[in-house]
Amino acid sequence: MAGMDGGAVFGIGELARRTGLTVKAIRFYSDEGIVPPTGRSPAGYRLYGHDAVARLDLVRTLRELGLDLPTIRRVLDRELTLAEVAAAHADAVAAQIGVLRLRRAVLVAVAERRAGPEEMGLMHRLAKLSEDGRRQLVGEFLDSAFGDLADEPAFRGIARSLTPELPDQPEVAQVEAWVELARLAQDPDFRACVRRLAERHRGVHEGLGPDPAAVVRDAVAPALAAGVEPTSTEAGRVVAAVLDRVPHVSAERLAALLEAANDPRRERYLRLLAVVNGWPAPESATPAFDWFLRALGHEALSVG
Structure with missing residues (x-):
């Protein structure tokens, strides 16, 4: 069908066929002023020009991307450019992705732990914490774990090394690790464990020499690699x-330090911390500590 100016016009049924939209949808967009008709037929039916096909194609694309009708109308009326809308919408989508990652992390953790409603609620709250909320939670954990020791230069460095920093756009694994780490940091028993370790570290280190735990790891590594038994003469x-x-x-104070450091929750915290912060996975100290504690115990029995 041709219009009075020679341009092609379509009835709403033909426009629906050309665009793949339903007649109902086109009528809705037309009533909203987004795709106005160019005129009406002698029988009173709406007629649309070629530009209606292009407008409807753009409307459908923008709607599929999640844009609301007022924004779409401003784009079509050239009050906003597509570039401006795309940039703003990309930011909104990024925020939505972050929310979905948090939700998925909670659901995965709930499924794996077979958590009940109360635990699921706690995990959901931990996942939704803002950056300030996360910083406060970690600060409370470190204050509880180190107390007055936090004022000492050596422990300030240790506290910084134990601080998780979830990125603005974390991966799913980082969110999952944060949820578990936050729950662990709130565990009073774990806080007491870290406190004991800090006190024993200060008691044996005190700036008088190398870190005893590091000395043990370095000395034991070759023995472990060579398969030396902890009850042997070589041990x-x-x-x-x-x-x-x-x-x-x-020997007694060294054993107490290693036993505190060998708590599996500490190693779990360090592994979760590495995931959250995007660090390489730490090497486990457990085999070296286990080996040395057995060797130390054997030596004590031999002497006794």
């Missing part, structure tokens, strides 16, 4: 070498 020589390197630390 006794490793124990003696460690004690020689940390003469300010008794």
Whole structure:
């Protein structure tokens, strides 16, 4: 059908066929003024020009991308450019993705833990914390764990190394790790464990020499790699070498330090921390500590 100016016009049925939209949808957009008719037929039916096809194609695309009708109308009326709308909408989509990641992390954790409604509610609240809320939670954990020790220079560095920093657009694994880490940081038993470790670290270290735990890891690594048994004579020589390197630390105090450091929750926290912060996964100290504690115990029995 041709219009009075020679341009093609379509009835609403033909426009629906050309655009793939329903007659009802086109009538709605027309009533909203988004795709106005160019005129009416002698029988009173709406008629549309070629530009209606292009407008409806754009409307459908923008609606599928989630834009609301007032914004779409402003684009069509050239009050906003497509670039402006795309940039703003991209930011909104990024925020929505973040929310969906948080929701997925909670649901995955609930499924894996077979959590009940109360635990699920707690996990959901942890996942939704703002950056300030996360910082406050971590600060309370570190204050509880270190207390007055936090004022000492050595422990300020340790506290910083234990601080998780979830990025603005975290991966799903980072969100999942944050939820678990936050729950662990709120565990009073774990806080007490970290406090004991801090106190024992200060008691054996005190700036008098190398970190005893690091000395143990370095000394034991070759023995572990060589398959040396912790009850062997060679193991006794490793124990003696460690004690020689940390003469300010008794065997009993070293054992207490390693037992505190060997708590599996501490290692779990460090692994979760690495995921949240995007750091390489830390090497487990458990095999070295287990080996040395067994060797130390064997030496004590032998001497006794």
